Amino acid sequence: MAPTSETLTAERILEATEEVLRRHGPAKATVVDVARALGVSHGSVYRHFRTKAALREAVTKRWLDRTSEKLARIVEATDRDPVTRLRDWLTALFDAKRHKAGDDPELFATYTVLTDENGSVVGEHIAELTAQLTRIITEGAGSGTFAVPDPAVAARAVFQATGRFHDPCHAREWTQPGVGEEFTALVDLLVRGLS
Amino acid sequence: MAPTSETLTAERILEATEEVLRRHGPAKATVVDVARALGVSHGSVYRHFRTKAALREAVTKRWLDRTSEKLARIVEATDRDPVTRLRDWLTALFDAKRHKAGDDPELFATYTVLTDENGSVVGEHIAELTAQLTRIITEGAGSGTFAVPDPAVAARAVFQATGRFHDPCHAREWTQPGVGEEFTALVDLLVRGLS
Structure with missing residues (x-):
């Protein structure tokens, strides 16, 4: 889990998303998995990417x-x-x-x-x-x-x-x-x- | 069903096989389906094509x-x-x-x-x-x-x-x-x- 003191940037979310996709596969990976990997709430992720589809598109x-x-x-x-x-x-x-x-x-x-x-x-x-x-x-x-x-x-x-x-x-x-x-x-x- | 009096040629079997594949799809089509479409026993089909794999390869x-x-x-x-x-x-x-x-x-x-x-x-x-x-x-x-x-x-x-x-x-x-x-x-x- 990454230290939560770091600023949550779009790039950090995308890095974590790639790692979650690698681990869980594209069918199972969720925004909650990404938030958990970053040690933040899923709301924090949604502030950068408004939908799961937008996050997948960005990655x-x-x-x-x-x-x-x-x-x-x-x-x-x-x-x-x-x-x-x-x-x-x-x-x-x-x-x-x-x-x-x-x-x-x-x-x-x-x-x-x-x-x-x-x-x-x-x-x-x-x-x-x-x-x-x-x-x-x-x-x-x-x-x-x-x-x-x-x-x-x-x-x-x-x-x-x-x-x-x-x-x-x-x-x-x-x-x-x-x-x-x-x-x-x-x-x-x-x-x-x-x- | 085709008339059984016609000689059972490899070409007739392959024609019937294509039709069976079209109808049932490649996952479900069987040699029995092909034999049934031709009005012959599945043994007659196997005399021309020794395995289901050989029949699929030929078609x-x-x-x-x-x-x-x-x-x-x-x-x-x-x-x-x-x-x-x-x-x-x-x-x-x-x-x-x-x-x-x-x-x-x-x-x-x-x-x-x-x-x-x-x-x-x-x-x-x-x-x-x-x-x-x-x-x-x-x-x-x-x-x-x-x-x-x-x-x-x-x-x-x-x-x-x-x-x-x-x-x-x-x-x-x-x-x-x-x-x-x-x-x-x-x-x-x-x-x-x-x-």
Whole structure:
């Protein structure tokens, strides 16, 4: 139990929520469990998150944001050429997903349930990732590295083409032998298509 | 009930099995149900398929073969150029899957369960489809339309890149607005990558 003297922030509630979800699973975890883990009343939790659904949505967004924040740093490294950044970005996305699925399978399964029930949060996450890709491809089009009529359309195509390496419905395939070579072959083909 | 005077062929059993699966669902359908639908003893069914698992595997293969046989005709139309055949093949695969999912959702859900439990049949189906794609890309490489070092590697990359438009785990996305434009943008990008 955390010391109650600490200020109860939204971030502390979300940390505790993730831990409760990990321990009890998404079907059984309740707001009362979260409050108990923090040593506060459930009313205190509700002051930050007005419903259980809002709390689950916020914890899902936090989980997805961890990936997009990591990828944003690659987008911002504008001293590097667009092809390198595109490859690094796709590799970092695949790595982040593989690690989430492989390092803590229970938590990954939990978040698979949560993302299924929070379609609009997932939609915003995909829009954010596609916007990052669009920025890389737009800069590559500006410098003449890429030849694409519409960077946003190309970014969406690249994101969808690599779905096997980031969409959770393909998680079982991420540990198969040869998956690294398959990823490289696909990225090579897409880079040629953009150039 | 079918007339018992007809010869009991494997094909007749598989037809009846599909109908029984559609009616009872994959969890409840039994070999006795199949025998009853055909007006024969369950022993007669077991003479063709030695176990219930073998029968389920055979009906799954038949369902998948319907798609690969249709696509094989596009591969064999060698009077047409490889880019047209590649586009037609990918479009026909997407159309076949969309129709299976949309025209008879119960049967599609049934076969999603069956494909999950028959991994090796699905593996052979994917190998067959990838071999068809390899043939188109090899012919395109021979005529100078495609510039690829290894047609089999390229075929696998193209198949995986288009997973969003044929893998059943993406079936919910096949009816979303704009999916046709997204498919075209992706195929355009892949064709440019191969050329």
